[in-house]
Amino acid sequence: MADKLDEYQGVTGRWHGFKDRCKERYAQWKEDHPNGIVEMLKEALFGIPTSDHQPDRAYDNSDYSDLFRRKNRLELMRISAAVMGIEFSYAGETAFVSPILLQIGVPHEQMTLVWALSPLIGFFMTPLLGSLSDRCSSKHGRRRPFIFLMSIGVCLGLLLVPNSESLGYVFGDLGAINRTEVPSVLGPRSSVLETEGTNHHPWGVFFTIIGTVLLDFDADACQSPARAYLLDVTVPEDHARGLSTFTIMAGLGGFMGYSLGGINWDDTSIGNFFGGHVRAVFSLILIIFIACVSATITSFKEIPLDELHQYEEFKKSAEPAAQLQVESQGNDVEQVEKDVLRKDCSTYGTLEEPQSPSVPNGLPIHEGHGEPLSVKHYLISIIKMPNSLRIVCLTNLFCWMAHVCYSLYFTDFVGESVFGGNPAAPIGSESRINYEAGVRFGCWGMAMYSLSCACYSTVIEKLIKKYGAKKVYVGGLCTYSFGMTLLCILRSQVAVILFSWTAGVMYSTLFTMPYLLVAHYHATGMWDSAGGGCNEKRGIGTDVAVVSSCVFVAQLLISFIMGFTVKATGSTAAVVGVAATLAAAAAVTATKITYLDL
Template identity: 35%
Template sequence: MHILLHKQYEHARLQSCNYSHLFRPKTRWEFVRLTMIIVSIQFTYAAETAFVSPILLSIGLPHTFMTMIWAISPTLGFFLAPLVASLSDQLRVSWGRRRPVLLVLSITLMLGLVILPHGRTIGLWFGDEDVSPQNMSGFRWGILITTLGLVMADFSVETTNGLSRTYFLDMCIKEDHPTVLTVAVMIGGIGGFIGYMLGAIDWTNTNLGEMMGSNEATVFGAVVIIVLIGTTTTLTSFREVPLGLLENDELLRPITKAAFEEEKRRQMNLTRVSSVMSMDSETAERAQVCPEECNQQPLNFKSFLTNLIRLPKALRILYFTQFLSHLGYLSYCLYFTDFVGREIFEGDALAHEGSQSMKLYHEGVRFGCLGMAIFVLSAAIYSMAIEKVIRLSSIRSVYIGGLLLNCIGMMLIAVYKSKLMVFICCITMGIEYATIYSLPFLLISQYHQKQSFNMIDGRCVQSTQTRGFGADISILSSMLFLAQIIISLSIGSVIDAYGSTTIVVYSASLFSCLAAFSATQIIYMDL
């Protein structure tokens, strides 16, 4: 393997544009630069989960309609995100395949973040009446504009989250895949921690808050700046090989298991067949890196749809487990600050501005932000140790254990509503988050590296189906969209029927338990 990498490294270094970084290990600083876009993604998540529900409630929406609005962007994402990823597999521009798509998504994200906290104000410019939420009725521009901002931001950030990880894996050799995914979760956790801490501050009493007009506008303004910095850093870290060059030059393609086996056979033949030594060197090099039978052409749209329908069993199980995991994660994160404000601090989001109930609610929302800061910090810390934990046990036990631990944490806060339990359940959710945003991506990378989606008698069975790596990663990410659709369309009615937001943490516990059971059926290869 090292011989192959060295040959590809030297060949890539001599190109008109140096692509040698694709065939060498990365330094820690290079991993950080490559994954900086995750910081901006986590800042966006922090702002959305902390403030979007209160923003929607403040413009007069009941829980049922508020949660339905949350369903719009994941519905679009579930159908469009895999198509965006398939497009990135086939894009033919000199800047590469992933980076142009990530750039467009980031611009859309920033526009959505600018619109979202100012929807009510923009609605007033269009003729909405300036009345309290209890007195709002009829069509309101503020609701439409706020929804537009939410859809733009939420769709873009979720699609970017999956596609960016494809870009990370494209830029790294196989041995670096666990590390780059770990670093992504780690620095994303740090970014999310800072983002939630920004949300925990009462900005209305500061000069900046007075200038921006509200807590929400201040935090979202900061997030726009972070998105700009994070996106620029990632997209300028490493250049991609254009698809046309990748198709015409086998030495610039990733090493597959078939290519590695071909090299082993060639090395054995060198000792037996002297005629091999007379082979044209350039032809020999190209044959040994990626032989004719293992060339992977990009999927066209028809092939993409076929592969979407004909999923291997290994991927079906992995996707279903990720779907259940996200049901638990979203039950928690989308409504947690509202849960803390209502159930733990006993506040009311619909109370009159300035009333004690409203003050308690906002205090609870800020405390919930502090808890979610602990959540992402614990995810970052655990992500730094997850590789060592896997080496001490196995990826199977780490995967299942992380999900079961969160099941217990969520059940504890549902039963014992206290400030202490806020921190405990946020720590267990951080462990689950680090698990579901690293191990499933690592498993798909392993499936594609081995060109296998099944094992018989402990041996990998080679797959004859051509699958797009970016598309498979995107389908995995789309499980978040599907889960958000289900949660958004159902949880509001469930909350109204149950009469308490405690149901959201009960749901998080139940789905984490089901995900742990599903994870027992995953094919882990030899990891």
């Protein structure tokens, strides 16, 4: 007996206990999934989730019936495919735009001015585009025309950036004098550029800047209608699942995009076919981007605005009869009101007051006699937004500032503070080699952050259901702040890979939580904990665009702050230090958000 007791003590005992728990969990899993893992995967991908609420059949139009049912995971992936293409374009942009500008003679001190052009345009244009999409009268719907137009701008940017130098030659640039083929992470540079005032690529610089602005602005602007489209064509029960899928696709796009740029295409037949490494990368990204956007805009039809007005009349005529029928069945009046609010207040994209809800699933209603929302009213609605939405925007601003620190300056931090390199050192020197090695290693860290974003997005929906939106939001921000703090202290290669995963948690959080909150405010018609509605006539497209515009403000502020901070501290470690501080500030403001019952 003593021998048997000894067997289950110490390491051996813990091992037997672990095996027993594994056997119990496997038995439970087999009981819950009698058809095996293959059928489980089929159900997860192709099975349409059930709903406690039957879809509204008042609008009997088979062309749009799919808008009123729940979507399976593959359908959500197709709806979200556009953001994967956008993230591919982002990866190419962040990896190569700066080197191209340096290569054709743009000084470092002017680089921030180039990057500031897109945020300046986007801050004013993106919310306006969101408002216009709320009342777009195209026969193809409200969101898809804007996705298509923004995608054209992205395609033009993807074509201009890698070919700007060649276009400059066509327009009269003198070309590169004394070009030297020097191994460098920035590629071969012309030695004439080392001499101040000898830039022979004015047209090349012009086309690169135009391509950069088109690529950066349109990629940012395209995300708002893409998100609004997702919310429009899915029922409220699928919004959390859809937004998490949206973020998964974004993370996978970033991960594959950075990996695509890490391949040496010059040694492949593809590189030879397209004319070099940079052109090969941008050409492949262009093809992938077109395929992704095409998959999204052909997934589900949108109901045109004029038909939505007809649907409103159907709803108004059907509501009294439906209410009488429910009351005749003896249902609780309070429960009836909750069901009506839950079902009919899902007015995504609506421009009508919450007190008179009409159309579910993001189908917009206009005020009074159907007049479109004026630009003046739109601008006032931004200034006079509900306090709950204002706090969401403030939190999202801090989040984006913390993330921009990482995404724009991380490779430079790794090159200088982790590898001890110097970007200003002569080419071929040990200090310059170390810096370039750090930049390449930093790209692996960014690939890990994109992969982390995709992985975390698969569980964020479950975490919200289990722990609540507030704990998930604040916890994600604290995780990133903690990771960046440790990275600032340790500054090692292991820390770069390990704590880059916390950046993925942050990106997934800011990509999901603010939009889930905005959708919930519109779905319930409530904007405060007391159950009060918003007195302003607001559309979800407008509010999604306003929240998204925080990224433009963040990029502008960081571009001014970071240079002074690095100079004052004398180290690029300030990059991750500022990121940690801003994430902590976001966590504090996130505790003040109105979460209602999320």
